[in-house]
Structures are given as structure tokens and as C-alpha cells.
Amino acid sequence: MKAGDRINTDYERFLTSGQERIRLDMAIRVFCHGTDEDTGHRQRCGEYLRMRHRALAQRLLEDGDLTGIKVCMTAGMFPAEEKERLLSMAVQKGRTD
Numbered sequence: 728m729k730a731g732d733r734i735n736t737d738y739e740r741f742l743t744s745g746q747e748r749i750r751l752d753m754a755i756r757v758f759c760h761g762t763d764e765d766t767g768h769r770q771r772c773g774e775y776l777r778m779r780h781r782a783l784a785q786r787l788l789e790d791g792d793l794t795g796i797k798v799c800m801t802a803g804m805f806p807a808e809e810k811e812r813l814l815s816m817a818v819q820k821g822r823t824d
Contacts, residue, residue, distance in 0.1 A: 737753045737756045738765070740753045741775075751783065755772075755783070760794065776799065784805065784813045
């Protein structure tokens with residue numbers, strides 16, 4: 728990629744961003760919301776999200792992203808203690824759909 732080239736995909740933004748918040752957001756979009764059909768990209772974002780499970784849980788709750796929470800719970804992204812914390816936070820924030 729050259730200077731001035733436009734970054735077109737969420738996965739490219741995930742790879743190139745130096746800001747962790749942007750990387751987290753792009754990984755969520757790729758893994759949870761399927762914005763990239765490449766299974767290798769989805770897998771790499773999933774690995775990143777597993778390492779950042781606390782920040783992931785916080786972000787999903789802040790955004791009220793129930794789809795993201797469900798996808799991550801189903802994929803086993805959170806250790807048991809994190810699931811309890813996530814559910815507790817959801818109750819506190821009134822997000823228990």
C-alpha cells in the first residue's frame with residue numbers, strides 16, 4: 728500500500744490502524760457482523776478479540792451490540808468469569824434482551 732492509497736475494508740483498517748479502539752471496532756465488525764467474507768480474516772480477528780476479551784465485552788455493552796454479544800458468547804470468546812462479569816454489566820446497564 729502506498730501513501731495516499733485509500734483503505735477500503737474493515738480488515739485492512741484492522742491491520743493498519745495504530746489505534747487499539749479502531750482495531751477493536753474493525754475486528755468486531757469483521758468477526759461479529761460479517762463485513763468480510765474471507766474466513767482467514769474472520770479467524771484472525773477472532774484471535775485478536777479473544778486476547779482482548781475484557782475490552783471486547785466493555786465495547787459490546789457500551790454500543791448495546793446484542794448481536795455481537797451473542798456471536799461472541801456462541802464462539803466461546805469469554806472465559807467463565809468474564810461471562811459472569813458481562814452478564815452483570817448487562818444487568819446494570821439494563822441490556823438483558
